[in-house]
Amino acid sequence: MTRLTCPFCGPRELCEFEFHKTVPAPGSVDEYARTYLRVADAHLSIEHWQHVGGCRAWLQVQRNPSTGAVLAIDMLAGEPR
């Protein structure tokens, strides 16, 4: 993975983007769980990134952390943080 495709800007160099965090486990209502616990899945990582060196959009990126393949990129919207 050396590029991400920003839904707004198109394909851009990876160094324009910053990863922030992986999303918490679905259904973790507890503030502690939402803040600290992470989903570990060898084949799917759902992550928040920002296109800081571009349009500054916040993105939800789905990747396969075992291969580096990008599975989907969407604008972040309405997600629990």
Add this chain to the structure above:
Amino acid sequence: MSAAPGFARRYSAWSLLRARFAGPGYWRPLWSGRRLQPAYDVVIVGAGGHGLATAFHLARDHGIRRIAVLEKRLVGYGNVGRNTTIVRSNYLLPENHYFYEDSLRRWETLSRDLNYNVMYSPRGVVDLALTDDAMPALARRGNAMRLAGIDAELLDLAALERFAPELAPRRKRRFPLAGALLQRRGGTVRHDAVAWGYARAASALGVDIIEDCEVTGVSATGNAADGVETTRGHVKAGRIVFATAGHTGLVGAMLGTPLPIETHLLQAMVSEPIKPLVNSVFVYVSPGHGETYICQSDRGGLVMGGHLDGFPSYTREGTWHRLEDVVQGALELFPCIGGVKILRQWAGTNDMTMDGSPIMDRLRHDNVFVNAGWCYGGFKAIPASGAAFARFVATGTAPDLIRAYRLSRFATGHMLDEPGYGPFPVRL
């Protein structure tokens, strides 16, 4: 309580001389050749530094006889052989510096304890400050260390120049240097030797080290685990220890317990060998580039590392742009090495916890133990971790040295957030 390992061949200059005349057949396998048994008192998952050291101490200090270390691939194939070999105990928080100091003291004598030269080289670890403003934070850390009986010195610019003339501290730079925190007893250890030395010593005490044996599940009766499923069949176990750095989040998922861990890549690289130039370990953090650390191996290669690649990964394939960052940082420190070449680049997977400190606790079952979340610090922790964790596993009570590393600390608010980054392995 303590038994000396019964080595088939004790290592010494004398043994080398004997082998010279006896031929290579004189030597004996360090650990291989054991058969997997159907049941053990303790099964340790992962033959890296922590797993092997835990096995060694369980056998030596606690007299536990039936121990197996199950390894998916090879002894020492994970982070113990992929790090930048730095050992130090220059931590701020007491929970950390007492622990890492225990480790550093063990490093000092480890070669003798294991009868295996792990090449502990106390060449000094130098944390550089870019501005006078940054000195108080170093002083805070160094003073805390000194009060705990750990060596630390605060170097102003003149002292830094005396200690590390190779750095040319007064050279004009985009980010100037103002001083440093020095720990002279910090330094480097030959990383592979640690895995091999512990494996050999554990094996000599009767520990079965089984390679190419992947653990795929934990079997349980009621609330207690009773064994592990492996690629070589079910193995009964009285107690189970996970020391699977880089994969602990997945172990948590396997047990249905989400953990405060994200797994990230950390790269390291080494230059072609050159004659001695860099005589200590230098740690340099500059705005924009993040961290660079550099030391020179005894073979002559400049060993460098930096910060995380920046996103979760199990690929062990680092990105080129992080390599650029590290090299740029290294050239800031030592502009003279511009013509020296990078020879190899590699990466390890780091289990990053949400406060940057490790987790040593039970996991899900009373008899399942997890030793994890070492972030960048796993290598230097090995000797203390092995000794303390073995005691935890053997007695069921975590010794004081590691009690703060309990998993519940995030829920209670007792985080050990040394750098103050909060619950984000990659700082926003």
Add this chain to the structure above:
Amino acid sequence: MSAAPARSGARLGPGELTFTFDGRRYRARTGDTAASALLAQGVRVMGRSVKYRRLRGALGAGAEEPNALFSVGEQPLLIPNVQATRLVLREGMSLRSQNRWPSLRFDLASLLQAGGGLFSAGFYYKTFIWPCWRRYEGLIRRLAGLGEAPRGCALPMAAIEHLRCDVLVIGAGPAGLAAARAAARAGASVVVCESEPACGGELEFESALVEGLAGAEWIAATLAELAQRGARILTDTTVVTDNNGEFIAHAEPGGLPGRNAVYRIRPRSLVSAAGALEQPIVFTNNDRPGVMLLGAAERYLARYGTRVGRELVLFANHDRAYASARRLLDGGMRVRAIVDTRDEGTVAAAGALAPLRAELAAAGVALFSGHAVTAAVGRRAVAAALVKPLGTDGAARRIACDTILVSGGWSPALHAGLHGGEARAYEPRLGAFVPAEPPAARVHAGGANGRLELGAALADGHAAGARAAAGTGAVAGTDGGAPPQAQGDPPPRLAPFARSPCSVADEKRQFIDLQNDVTVADLRVALAEGFIDIEHVKRYTTLGIGTEQGRSSAVPGAAILAELRGVTPADTGTSRPRPPYQPVTMQSIAGFHTGEAVMISRRTPLHEAHVAAGGVLEPMGLWMRPRYYRANGGNAFDAAVAEARRVRAHGGIADGSTLGKLEIAGPDAAAFLDFMYLSKASSIRVGRSKYMVNLREDGIVLDDGLVLRLAEDRFLATTSSGHGTHMLSHFEHHLASQWSGRGVTVTDVTDAWAVIVVAGPQSRSTLAQVLGAAWQRSLAGLRHMDFADGLHAGHALRVLRASFSGELAFELHCRPALAVPLWDTLQSAGLSPYGLEALDILRIEKGYLVGSELNGQTTPLDLGMEALVKPGQSCLGRALLDRPAFHEGTRPRLVGLRAADGRAPLLAGAQLTTDAASTRPCGYITSSAYSPTLGEWLALALLARDRAVEGGTVTARDPLRGGDTLVRVVAPVHFDPTSARMKA
């Protein structure tokens, strides 16, 4: 200087030059490499090995060279470890051999050889234990290493170029050129990277006809066609790694750092046609100068007209050796013998070979089949070869020669990084590993695909190029045409043979990895010790980790390991290669980001004014800020004290432009800020401002600053200097997630507003004078924390009455264009600038947080803000603030400290303990300053709550810088606790 005989070769230019090697002058032709020139002048010893310090000569003719590494130039600008086989000479170049002291001829450390067997693999793990490693390390460090460390570097910045293309072809040998041509003809855009300075690969020396043209002519014609079709050919350029689909190529013209460049190439598909690497055969003393790869000898002859020896013995396991012998004979060298490991029946089975063999025999070449060279004889260089029949106990024959040329077959060049994670399969026919199942959009061709015969390689390359172009969907141009037809050397028909038999004792002198002195005996030791897996063997013996990246050792190492283990190389595999495939200078990797350009500087609009005023600037993040002004004192302490004193007495001005400034606007702006901050922004009235803190998700204080309400639906939030970008992202993240769809925008206006702080008793009167009548009323009407917007000199100006010094003070927020005139006018009106050090003094006197208290570890409760923390708040981070640990007596609390004797200095970073005997800290000094106002040192500290009793004493312990100081705990506000001055 010896006379250089006339030579002619494809790479030689017409000119002549001289260079020095170890202080002696030599002659060379332009285009010569160091190795070709030295060999031509009879110099065979080019270095010593690292471990045993054995004399070594060149093994190869290119990037595979493990031995002949030179230091180029003189200190301080010396460049170490340059392969003599790649280094193209320039006039006056000064070269030195490595790993020897005092000279190449006599090296003191070579006496270590006497200890031979002692230093087997891993010997250092077994000794140097007593008393400690450190005792021995210094000596070992000096013995190890290759070249000298450079003391300086004057290399220019390396260019980095980004390229996009349909097809990237690695390698411009026959297969690569055929592939590039086929792809270009199909309409694909093509980039070709060739490691060598010239294209053609083995066509450079193989006597071949391609499409009816001689090799050199076909190369020229193909290159011309490629150029005409717009293909880009990068010579001297090696693809060093696959950065996840982006290929990093490193250009190093002439084999010496200086004109390097890095290409980052993003092709749609890849043809890997990097050829195959000739592999040596291991025999006793195979490291002697004079033992060389057969193909290297051919290259030296064809490229440079250099004869690598006079009397040659060829040692090989394939047919190609006979054609080579013919060419070497034609080149004027005497071939004494060809030693073929294959039995006579196998050799004779190829009828086509018979005439050539007869011809060679007639020319006086002794032909041995079923034989092996078992040892090189000669102490400092090869004097003879020992030749023995294989499989029988026949007597050894001694054949006098000065050169033994070995060829053990070819191993497809599987680039590190390109194929590191890809499957490789052992091909017994080749005795090497070939790529298996490359991923889509990658094609291997030619030698890299195990096609060693010219015709097959060309056809394979042609097909690969067409396939790669088709994969990119390139619009078909002309038809790719038929694959090139060629006549070249016959197929090699090789029979894998990795090493000659020898006694166990001699295995200590059978070298597999020449650079690291790894012998067969070392492999035996490793196996005896249970290091069986190739990865373990590599790490334990250092096999294949040399600067030539295992090109000449990894495959024989795997084969010999297999032999010793009694398995096949398919079982051992090879170790995982690590990028870069060829070492890359750090200067090249760093690109433009070196020296002053390593990172941008952020400068405030007042930067030049600070410089002109003698401001001492220091970095704060990327910002440059004035610490103090030289005019006010000879050092930071004196100047800051003078500046602070002046602010309290009269007044002063400071640059606050680095404060982060975020504008939050929209109908939901107030509600959003109520969520983001601990206290309510919605309660701020328009025209007022409020000091607010915000929390991280985990309840820790993230930042503090003033929030101004510009309008009902518009706020300006200031952040700490250097935190602006972080805070912006933080706000944006929450806006994009649970606040998405709400009516709020956040805009970074940090650079849009310069900030001048005017502080001190005279600030209001001076401002009134400077801003003139238009501002009289608003200035007079401003209460503490009020602001007013207006115009000054036609530019927008906001005057905020707020104080971080404890004095009556104003912040002027103005457009950058107004900053310098305003600053100058304020100075003319009698206010002098003060720097950050003085500001710190003023803040500490007043008990304001300096910054080190917000260290990512403190809660608002720790900082004495319990008034802000109320039950039922729903702002970010609030929930986790209720965790029990945050309410324990050991949590810190912000306090003020003064020395008990009123005199002793207090230094930030000192630890606090209950008494001088205690080693358990209960707090630490976060910031400190000498207060000129109060005439003593003051400090702010975080002290455990159960100790933070005003009037109590604790000990400040500072073993790093001094001793213990008894200190009194006081309120954080040291000066003007009622804030009378500020509110005046």
